[in-house]
Amino acid sequence: MSETPANPKIPVLEMRGVTVVSLKNPDVIVAEGVNWTVKAGEFWVVGSPQHSGKTDFLMAVGGLSSPASGGYDFLGERMPIFEESRMAHRLKLGFVFDGGQLLGQLTVSENIALPLRYHGHLSVDEIELRVRSLLEITELVPWANSTPANVGRSWRQRVGLARALALQPEVLLLDSPLTGLDGRHTAWWLGFLDQLSRGHGIVGGKPVTLVVTADDLRPWRRYTGRVACLSNRRLIVLGDWRAAEDSKENVVQELLSE
Amino acid sequence: MQEAGSTTFAAPPSRARKRWKLPRFYSDFVGRQVFAFLLALHGVGAFALITLGVLLRNFRVAQPVIRPLIAREIHRAGVQLLPMFFFAAVALGFLVIGQTVSWLTRVEAANNWLGNIMVIVVVREIGPLLTALLVLARVGTANVVELGTARAMGEVEALEALGIDPVHYFVVPRVAGMAVGVFSLTVYLILGTLVSGYLWVFIQEVPLLPGDYFRQLAGALGYMDFALLALKTCAFGFIIAIVTCYHGLAQPLQLNEISRATVRAVGQSTVACILLDALFIILYLAA
Numbered sequence: 001m002s003e004t005p006a007n008p009k010i011p012v013l014e015m016r017g018v019t020v021v022s023l024k025n026p027d028v029i030v031a032e033g034v035n036w037t038v039k040a041g042e043f044w045v046v047g048s049p050q051h052s053g054k055t056d057f058l059m060a061v062g063g064l065s066s067p068a069s070g071g072y073d074f075l076g077e078r079m080p081i082f083e084e085s086r087m088a089h090r091l092k093l094g095f096v097f098d099g100g101q102l103l104g105q106l107t108v109s110e111n112i113a114l115p116l117r118y119h120g121h122l123s124v125d126e127i128e129l130r131v132r133s134l135l136e137i138t139e140l141v142p143w144a145n146s147t148p149a150n151v152g153r154s155w156r157q158r159v160g161l162a163r164a165l166a167l168q169p170e171v172l173l174l175d176s177p178l179t180g181l182d183g184r185h186t187a188w189w190l191g192f193l194d195q196l197s198r199g200h201g202i203v204g205g206k207p208v209t210l211v212v213t214a215d216d217l218r219p220w221r222r223y224t225g226r227v228a229c230l231s232n233r234r235l236i237v238l239g240d241w242r243a244a245e246d247s248k249e250n251v252v253q254e255l256l257s258e
Numbered sequence: 259m260q261e262a263g264s265t266t267f268a269a270p271p272s273r274a275r276k277r278w279k280l281p282r283f284y285s286d287f288v289g290r291q292v293f294a295f296l297l298a299l300h301g302v303g304a305f306a307l308i309t310l311g312v313l314l315r316n317f318r319v320a321q322p323v324i325r326p327l328i329a330r331e332i333h334r335a336g337v338q339l340l341p342m343f344f345f346a347a348v349a350l351g352f353l354v355i356g357q358t359v360s361w362l363t364r365v366e367a368a369n370n371w372l373g374n375i376m377v378i379v380v381v382r383e384i385g386p387l388l389t390a391l392l393v394l395a396r397v398g399t400a401n402v403v404e405l406g407t408a409r410a411m412g413e414v415e416a417l418e419a420l421g422i423d424p425v426h427y428f429v430v431p432r433v434a435g436m437a438v439g440v441f442s443l444t445v446y447l448i449l450g451t452l453v454s455g456y457l458w459v460f461i462q463e464v465p466l467l468p469g470d471y472f473r474q475l476a477g478a479l480g481y482m483d484f485a486l487l488a489l490k491t492c493a494f495g496f497i498i499a500i501v502t503c504y505h506g507l508a509q510p511l512q513l514n515e516i517s518r519a520t521v522r523a524v525g526q527s528t529v530a531c532i533l534l535d536a537l538f539i540i541l542y543l544a545a
Contacts, residue, residue, distance in 0.1 A: 023415075024510050064418055084315075087421050095419035101412040115420040118320045118427075163420070 010076045012171050012209045013038040013061060018070035020060040022053065026068070030056045034070065034235045036228065040170075041207045043197040045220040047255040048230035054213040055098060057230055058175050061211065062095045075170075091119070094169030098176045100160030102148040109135060109144040112162045119167070134162040137202050139188075154185045161192075165202055171209040172196065178219060186219060194223045217244070217255040229255065298526060305504040306496075309433060312425045320422075324431060331435020335397045335495070336442050342396070343443050346388065347450025354379050355455040359462050369466045372459065373474020380451045381483055382542060383535070389444040390494035390531045393436065394524060398502040401432060402523045405506025406516035414507065428507055433499040440495035441488060482545045490538050494531050501527040 015036045022028040030053030038044060048054045059065050060072075063080035072079045074093060081090040102111045109131050116127045135141045138158045143151045151159065157177060164172060177193070178186050192200075196208045214220060217227065227244040229236045231251035238244045244252055316324075358375050362368030405428060408414065414424045456471050505523035506516075 059415065062419060064415055091421045097412060097416060097419070099412075101416040103413055103416065104408070104411065114323070115422070118323045118420070118422050120320060120322065124322075160416075167420075 011037045011073070012040050012042075012075060013211075014073045015061075015067075016071045018060070018072050019068040020053070020057050021065075021068045022056045023059055023065045028053075029068070029233055030060075031230060031235050032233050036235055036237055038171075038209060038211065038226075040209055041197070042226050043193075043210045043224045044212070044226040044228060045217060045224040046211065046213045046228045046230055046235075047217040047252070048213065048215060049251065049254070050215050052230055054215070054230060055175050057235070058095075058173050058211070058213050062093060062173050063090060064095070091115075091167050092170045094164035094167065094172045096157070096160045096164045096172065096174040096177060098157075098179060099153060100148065100156035100158075100163075102156055102159055102163070104148055107145050107147055108140055108151060108159050111148070111159055112166055115163065115166050130166065133202065134165060138162045138192075154181050157181070168203045169208065170206070171211070174210070174212040176213050176215065178214060178216075190219060190223050197223075215255070217252075298522075301508065302501055302504050302526070305508050306500045309425055309429050309500060309503075312423060313430050313433065316423065316426045316430070319426065324426065327427070327431035328434045331431045332438050333435075334400075335393055335436045335439030339393065339396055339439070339443060340446065342392065343389070343447050344450060346392065347447050348454040350380065350384065350388070350447070351451040351454025351456075352458050354384075354451070355458040356462075359459065359464055369464060370474070372455075372464075372466065373471060373476075374478040376452055376455055377475060377478035377483065380455075381448050381479065381487065383539075385448040385451065386440075386444050386487065386491050386494060387531065387535050389440055389447050389491065390498060391528065393440050393443065393495070394498050394502075394527050394531070397436065397439070398498045398527055399520050399524060401499070401502040402506040402520040403516055405503055406511045406519055407513070409507055409509075410511050410513045410516070424507065429499070429503045432503055433496055436499040437492040437495035440498070441491040444487065444491045482542070486538060486541060486545075490534070493534055497530045497534065498527045501530060 013036070015034045018034040018036075019032040020030040020034065022030055046054065046057070048057075056065070060067055063074065066080050074081075075089065077086065077089055081087065102108075103114065106114065112134050113127050113131045116122055116130060122130065135144050138161060140155065140158055140162060143155060143159075148156055148159065161174075161177075174193070177189050181189065193210060193212070196203065197210050199205045199207045210224075212220070212224070213230075221241060225240060227238045227241060229238065229249065229252050231249070236247075236249055236252065238247055238252065244256065247253070354376065355372065358372065362371065408428065414428075417424045417427055452475060456468060459466050459471065502523045505519040505526075509519075511519060
């Protein structure tokens with residue numbers, strides 16, 4: 001669990017000349033020459049057409065795959081982190097997968113409790129209390145004892161969110177969180193992520209730095225402050241929404257007008 | 259331009275050579291099989307070393323999570339299989355003693371050797387190997403399917419994102435559970451076979467008292483039998499767990515590749531167990 005506050009002068013994420021390759025096929029380049037800096041408290045949306053490597057890119061940002069070249073620092077430390085000794089630093093970054101990617105053998109509440117039980121920071125009662133509050137806040141109480149196979153896809157995505165929030169990360173990466181959601185679920189996600197970026201009680205009231213990927217930028221216009229686009233092996237860092245709207249890049253206009 | 263299939267050097271003409279030269283297709287096939295075997299050996303060996311490293315390094319890590327998983331695996335690879343092993347023990351006792359009695363009754367004083375035969379055949383050879391193959395069929399195959407599905411569904415990446423070592427979470431409990439399971443089931447199978455063997459002796463009206471039968475067994479057993487039995491069965495469990503976990507977990511799989519991975523895992527586990535058994539025969543003979 002993130003105990004030490006991040007130094008505000010150090011960028012949260014900093015990529016310099018990074019080349020990202022596909023996790024399943026390392027011969028496929030997803031993005032190259034990526035220079036990108038994310039500061040504490042920012043809320044980024046990375047837009048990209050479908051099947052252009054958003055998941056691979058976000059997994060590289062999350063330190064789940066190594067960049068083929070270039071340097072990538074997370075809160076001042078070189079990524080990726082696999083060593084046990086630096087794991088506490090690595091756990092300041094949470095990851096929500098598209099579809100949740102839950103452990104099929106565990107129930108919803110066991111999935112949420114898993115990181116807390118594994119890393120052993122809390123007592124059994126504290127874990128139970130924390131899981132209960134995460135279930136309530138994500139409206140998952142009715143499915144607490146169900147296995148993921150018996151829970152709808154929209155709700156599985158929320159379980160993934162609750163599990164990622166269990167360790168109170170300072171930075172949260174979300175892979176296409178709105179994919180396949182109806183209007184009600186979409187509104188809930190946008191509202192909840194907005195609260196997280198401003199500071200929510202479930203993460204100790206501190207603003208969480210957020211990076212989401214999306215194949216449609218329009219729903220995010222009111223909520224996120226910073227925009228980037230991934231297209232043709234390039235990460236186009238646009239900045240704010242005004243810059244995005246003024247951009248001459250075709251892909252940006254497509255993602256804004258879909 | 260060389261013709262397809264021709265060699266790059268001029269071979270001396272020889273009738274024998276022409277007669278016995280294999281078509282190029284066979285040599286390619288054998289070469290590919292040898293390379294595939296070496297690659298599999300390399301992969302499984304590396305995976306075994308990684309697992310041992312994780313097992314020792316994380317021995318005390320996350321015990322509230324790992325202990326229940328080990329208990330579940332012991333239940334799955336041990337307790338749940340007990341009814342099947344009870345049946346196998348009865349059948350094996352009847353098989354070994356039935357065949358032996360029907361042949362040895364023609365030989366004078368052959369009854370004096372029934373205990374020795376049971377120890378050599380059941381305790382040293384068939385008991386451990388049959389247990390390993392049954393556990394492979396019932397639990398090893400399930401391992402590949404479960405882990406292959408977990409891999410295909412992205413559970414490995416999900417664990418890594420949570421700072422959880424997938425080998426610690428998925429493989430270590432299976433290795434521990436299967437080693438304990440194969441050892442325990444072998445002991446139960448041997449005990450059941452020895453008892454059911456005497457039942458067959460009794461049914462056949464062979465003049466052998468229970469006391470004499472069990473005295474023969476005790477006389478045929480040495481301390482080396484107990485030590486090598488424990489070592490061999492734990493090694494069988496370790497090998498089956500490592501090979502099946504390797505094929506399920508170590509390579510990214512699509513759902514449609516899981517059946518092929520299962521077949522490969524069963525084949526390699528069987529060969530590995532038989533080779534290990536052959537190694538133990540040498541140890542028995544040397545002892």
